[in-house]
Amino acid sequence: MTKNIDTVFNPQSVAVLGATRTKGTVPHDILQNILDGGFQGVVYPVSPRSPSINGVKAYKYILEIEDPVDLAILVFPSSVCHLALEQCGEKGVKACIIISAGFREVGPAGVEREKNIKEIAAKYGISLIGPNCLGAINTDPSVSLNASFARKMPQAGSIAFLSQSGALCTAVLDYARGKNIGFSKFVSFGNKSDISEIDLIYYLGKDEATKVILIYLEEITDGQKLLEAAQTVIKETGKPILAIKSGRTSAGASAAASHTGSLAGSDEVCDAIFRQAGIKRCHTIEEMFNIATALAYQPRPLTNRVAIVTNAGGPGVMATDACIDHGLELASFSEETTEIFRRKLPKTANIYNPVDVIGDARSDRYNAALAGVLSDPNVAGAMVILTPQSMTDIDEIAREIVRTSAANPGKPVYTSFMGETDVASGINILQSNHIPHYILPESMAAAMAASYNFEQALKIKRLPVEPAKDVDKKKAQKLLKAAADAGHKHLPEVEATQVLAAYGLPVLPSFVATTAAEAAKFANQVGFPVAMKIYSPDVVHKFDVGGVILDVADADSAGKAFEQIVASVKKAQPKAEITGVNIQKMAPHGREVILGLKRDPIFGPVVMFGLGGTFVEVFKDVSFRAAPLDSYAVGAMIREIKSFPILAGARGRTACDLAAIEDCIKRLAQLAVDCPEIIELDMNPVIVQPEGEGAVVADARIML
Amino acid sequence: MEKSEIESRLKEAIARVLKINAAEINSDSNFVFDLGADSMQSVELVAAFEEEFSIEMDEDQALGVQSVGDAVEFIGTLVNQ
Known part of the structure; x- marks a missing residue:
């Protein structure tokens, strides 16, 4: 069923069900806010007892209203919302905002009530916002709807704000008002019983008034759909999406049985998926609006080379450091630019980047410096810093910045007028004219970097996923089923290797010996040196129980190693069932990487890649992506790890076979999608050979 | 006490509050949806019913009663105990 989100924001007529005359209550204020906000349509109070409210004729039931009603706002107690909603359905209402609390968030009785209203809404085809929400606002002058209990209508702007928390909305509105930030749409979606952040992302993607989408989320119910929605909207519309996902520290505490499980905590995965989707994850409201205003009001820098103009050396250096920390570079000016600065700035000024116009600079110097850097082809954006000295004509400098920025519309200009009271009116001039302002130069640099990064994120390609054809899905599923039927929680290495082999992953040939004599015989067959590992369904961490001996050089040593391994494991884990010892050809030397997968409860199968070996959990140099994966995403996740230069052949070393790693990741992602019974999987290490020579899986474990 | 008497006295009490x-x-009639009782008035209604029928009602149970008919049943069981 298509959801009537447009009716929520652009109704011709609105009914407020449960309205009262009692001032200071939600039912009263919702109606009053619609009236005060200057709603351009018709509003109908519905109240069981009052013939009129605030001078507007009221109706006992919505069914008594003669004309059609597009949007109903329910402010009745939760115990009777179902009765009101039933009448809305009979009236032919297209969308409802249920403000009332007392649903899913209060326990089992509330869960039942929420289920009931969802059923009624579905029966009549009503789209629902809420319950348990603040309401919705559309600042478009042709609508001007404040259907919320937020105190004042925000000013119109191009930022849309979606929030799961209603109370946060009012704080955000007040914060934004103080900074002259306007909104296009504003909605609190509460329990998201019907319309969710995913529906709203798609809707706002098409909304002409919205340039930037901000989201505050407390819970993600369908990570895969959120990923798809964000990727689609960002790619098709170029609109940035910024999100705060709170509750970062609570989850992911369950004990993990694999390196991947341990490294892929819920917050790390959320971070990675947001990055994959192109969503900028913010950690504070301030950071979110710092970046949002930059993206909403200014063009994005096309390169990472920026200029700083300052009247103070120290803040200029601080801004420079912050730029470098965030991946920006200070542009080198052209000869023409430095020549202009030589002529127009005093001899004591620094005419190179950062341009220091000196503490006694007035607006003429700022103008010369800013116009100069913006006209330089090497500069993609400018940041202006001001500290208030006695001769600093702050307001005029602000006006010059506004004029110079308007004359150079292709490049972003951000400002940081440092201080509080002396700079206040200058800041107001800047913000009123949509020049982003930041109290701290570091925040300004961070916002510039975020804007540049978003421009880069738009270049992320989405290619069709091309599954490998030479896989034996049935064989893998049969092995997994057999292990699950036997009650095993993890697949022994031999079976795990067979599952991987079925998906074309490069495993080493191996044999299971049940006696020392067999060990010597099989070792001869695979060729020396060999690796020998305990084969037991009960042993997960083989090294920890003395269950692994590497580099066994001859048949005699293989027989002895067999006895030693079995004795060690029996001592360390007396109850473990020992099937035998796995004899495997030693993997050749090479770079060790880890590949893994974890089935995340929210985002589904998540694939991990990183620098491998025993210390993988110490270095934590890993990247994640939600499967399925196209070849562009696979390449990006390999390049994303810090130690990528080592794999690519840093400092004259031979480059690894990156194509072999890509192939392994693709096949692993395919296995992850095809076999949902795999909860966690580690391939650690995967030994990568020099370019063109492939990779081999030296050890693997699969958890069910 | 007859149900009809309970209903009649109950309606008078509701009308008063x-x-x-x-x-x-x-x-x-639903107390909230049809008669427009707010949360304060719901508590006042419980007090008025207790006084009218000289009974004591469990507050949580009483506030859970949604309609006049349900209230007649609920009060009937208390007065006829």
Whole structure:
């Protein structure tokens, strides 16, 4: 069923069900806010007892209203919302905002009530916002709807704000008002019983008034759909999406049985998926609006080379450091630019980047410096810093910045007028004219970097996923089923290797010996040196129980190693069932990487890649992506790890076979999608050979 | 006590608290949705019923009663105990 989100924001007529005359209550204020906000349509109070409210004729039931009603706002107690909603359905209402609390968030009785209203809404085809929400606002002058209990209508702007928390909305509105930030749409979606952040992302993607989408989320119910929605909207519309996902520290505490499980905590995965989707994850409201205003009001820098103009050396250096920390570079000016600065700035000024116009600079110097850097082809954006000295004509400098920025519309200009009271009116001039302002130069640099990064994120390609054809899905599923039927929680290495082999992953040939004599015989067959590992369904961490001996050089040593391994494991884990010892050809030397997968409860199968070996959990140099994966995403996740230069052949070393790693990741992602019974999987290490020579899986474990 | 007497006295009490005409009150009237009782008035209604029928009602149970007809049943079981 298509959801009537447009009716929520652009109704011709609105009914407020449960309205009262009692001032200071939600039912009263919702109606009053619609009236005060200057709603351009018709509003109908519905109240069981009052013939009129605030001078507007009221109706006992919505069914008594003669004309059609597009949007109903329910402010009745939760115990009777179902009765009101039933009448809305009979009236032919297209969308409802249920403000009332007392649903899913209060326990089992509330869960039942929420289920009931969802059923009624579905029966009549009503789209629902809420319950348990603040309401919705559309600042478009042709609508001007404040259907919320937020105190004042925000000013119109191009930022849309979606929030799961209603109370946060009012704080955000007040914060934004103080900074002259306007909104296009504003909605609190509460329990998201019907319309969710995913529906709203798609809707706002098409909304002409919205340039930037901000989201505050407390819970993600369908990570895969959120990923798809964000990727689609960002790619098709170029609109940035910024999100705060709170509750970062609570989850992911369950004990993990694999390196991947341990490294892929819920917050790390959320971070990675947001990055994959192109969503900028913010950690504070301030950071979110710092970046949002930059993206909403200014063009994005096309390169990472920026200029700083300052009247103070120290803040200029601080801004420079912050730029470098965030991946920006200070542009080198052209000869023409430095020549202009030589002529127009005093001899004591620094005419190179950062341009220091000196503490006694007035607006003429700022103008010369800013116009100069913006006209330089090497500069993609400018940041202006001001500290208030006695001769600093702050307001005029602000006006010059506004004029110079308007004359150079292709490049972003951000400002940081440092201080509080002396700079206040200058800041107001800047913000009123949509020049982003930041109290701290570091925040300004961070916002510039975020804007540049978003421009880069738009270049992320989405290619069709091309599954490998030479896989034996049935064989893998049969092995997994057999292990699950036997009650095993993890697949022994031999079976795990067979599952991987079925998906074309490069495993080493191996044999299971049940006696020392067999060990010597099989070792001869695979060729020396060999690796020998305990084969037991009960042993997960083989090294920890003395269950692994590497580099066994001859048949005699293989027989002895067999006895030693079995004795060690029996001592360390007396109850473990020992099937035998796995004899495997030693993997050749090479770079060790880890590949893994974890089935995340929210985002589904998540694939991990990183620098491998025993210390993988110490270095934590890993990247994640939600499967399925196209070849562009696979390449990006390999390049994303810090130690990528080592794999690519840093400092004259031979480059690894990156194509072999890509192939392994693709096949692993395919296995992850095809076999949902795999909860966690580690391939650690995967030994990568020099370019063109492939990779081999030296050890693997699969958890069910 | 007969149900009809309970219903009649109940409607009078409701009319008094909510300041409405007793004739507007039906047995299937919902206190909140049809009669417009707010949370304060719901508590006042419970107190008025206790006084009218000289009974003591469990507050949680009493506030859970949604319609006039349900209230007649609920009070009936208490007064006829």
